Amino acid sequence: MTLSYHAEDRIATLPVAEYTARFRDAERIAGYCRACPSYGRSWGCPPFDFDVETRLAQYRTALLVATKITPAERALPLAEARRLIRPERQRLEARLLDLERTCGGRSFAYAGSCLHCPEGSCTRPEGLPCRHPELVRPSLEACGFDIGRTTSELFGIELRWGREGRMPEYLTLVCGLFHNAEHVVWNG
Ligand code: SF4
Structure with missing residues (x-):
């Protein structure tokens, strides 16, 4: 059964150098990743x-997309969160890869499975x-960006967390494209 929800994309564009200086805290966030x-x-x-700093330094502009997903039904079980966000992840990742092809640059997807x-069949544990390297992109978190501050300061969205096994009123995904194009239009 498909879960009903409303999704809204918000867009922010700023220089990669500024986004990195203001929102990247690589050491602290690497600690979360290691855990x-x-x-x-x-x-x-x-x-x-690959070297993250070298990759980031290749691009001038960061197009960031925050997607606020509000389930139609309140207090869904937290265990359903992955199923709820999957169609949005598929939409966002497909759009980002499409922009890479048409505008150049490199995309950053949502963190998670x-x-x-x-599930459970990644080849990496076997070395x-x-x-599908042509499809897999790291998240902004995995590259050291603070997503909580990104959503609150750039998009006016406070991250919400589940409580007592229930989903919060909304979930937020953040992804983006770092690029050198003159103009990139997000048609989610
Ligand atoms: S696409 Fe690559 S990273 Fe993703 S699960 Fe498969 S092998 Fe792992």
Whole structure:
């Protein structure tokens, strides 16, 4: 059964140098990543086989997208969150990859389980290559950006967390495209 929800994209555009200076706290956020069970167990998660600073420095402009997802039904079980956000993750990741093809740049997807293989079947724990490197992109969190401050200061959205096994009133995904194009239009 599909879960009903309302999704709203909000957009922010700023220089990569400014976003990095104001919102990147690589050491602190790397500590959170190292404490996560997915650390080193998915090719979308750190540690990466590329240098994050070098990659960020290749681009001038950050197009950031915050998607606020409000379930139609209140207080859904927290265990349903992954199913609720999956269609939005698929929409956002497909759009970002499309922008990479048309405008250049590199996208950053939402943190969490990878969409492209069945759960629990990532090749990384076996030391084998990713099955879909053309589709997998790291999250902004995994590259050291503070997503709580990003949503509150750039989008006016406070992150909400579940309580007592229930979802909050809304969930927020943040993704983006770092690029050197003159103009990029987000048609979610
Ligand atoms: S596409 Fe498959 S192999 Fe690659 S990171 Fe995702 S789950 Fe792992």
